[in-house]
Amino acid sequence: MGTDAKRKILITGATRGLGKALVPLLAERGHVVAGCGRTAATITELAKTHPAPHHFSVVDIAENKAVERWATTLRSKGFVPDLVLNNAALMNDLARLWETSAEEFDRLLAVNVGGIANIARAFLPGMINHGSGVVVNVSSGWGRSTSPEVGPYCTTKYAVEGYSGSLAQELPDGLACVLLNPGVIDTEMLRKCMPDVARECEGPDSWAARNVEALLALGPQDNGRRLSLS
Secondary structure (H helix, E strand, O other), rough: OOOOOEEEEEEEEOOOHHHHHHHHHHHOOOOOEEEEEEHHHHHHHHHHHOOOOOOEEEEOOOOOOHHHHHHHHHHHOOOOOOOEEOOOOOOOOOOOHEEEEEEEEHHHHHHHHHHHHHHHHHHHHHHHHHHOHHHHHHHHHHHHOOOOOOHHHHHHHHHHHHHHHHHHHOOOOEEEEEEEEOOOOOOOOHHHHHHHHHHOOOOOOHHHHHHHHHHHHHHHOOOOOEEEOO
16 A cells, blocks of 8 residues: 555554654545544544544553443444554653562553553454554664663563564464664653653654654565664
8 A cells, every 4th residue: 555545544642752743744644543542631632633534532552441442433433444553652760670669560561562462452353354454563772672770661662572573473464563663752751761862852743754654655565574763
C-alpha cells in the first residue's frame, strides 16, 4: 500500500509525545485516526479538533477489558487498522532497581508490555482476517542498551523487543511487525529521567513531521525490521 493510500491508523498514547504529534499529520493526509490515552481533557480536545470519522477514547491499555471494549466500539464503526502505532509507555522514577516499589515496577510492565499484548489480542484477528496491516511497536535505545536508575524501563523495552520478534515470526503473509527506536526526543518521559538532555533535543512535533512518511511507507516487506529513526 503506497503512502498516498488512505488508511485507518490506530495510535496508543495519543494524548502526548509522538502519538499526539502524529495525529494531525495523519489526519491532514486523509487517513482515519483512532487514538487513545488516559488524559480525558486531551481526548476531548482531540475529538473536537478531529471529529468523525476519527475516533478518540479514554482507554488504559493496561486494562485488557478496556481495550476489548474499545476494539468492539471501533469494529462497530467498520474500523480495522491498517497501521497500529503502539506508542503508549511510562518511565519509572529514577531509582536503583531494589529501591523501586513493586507497584511501580508492575505498572510499567502492565503498560509498556502488557498494553502491547492487549492491543494485539484485540485488533490483530481483524487485521489477519483482512489480510494486511502493520504493527509498529515503539522501543527505545534503552531496549538495546542499559543505564542505571532506569532499570524498570529498560526491562520493559527489552521485553518489547522480544515480544515483537516473536510476533513477526508468527504473523501470516501480508502483515508485519516493526520495532521502532525513535531516538532521543524532548518528551515528558525524557524530562523525567534526563531533563538536561531533554532541553537540548528536538520536540516530538518536528520528529513527527520529518518521519511520518517513513512510517506510512512501512509494509509487509518490513516484517521483523528493527527500525531506527531520528
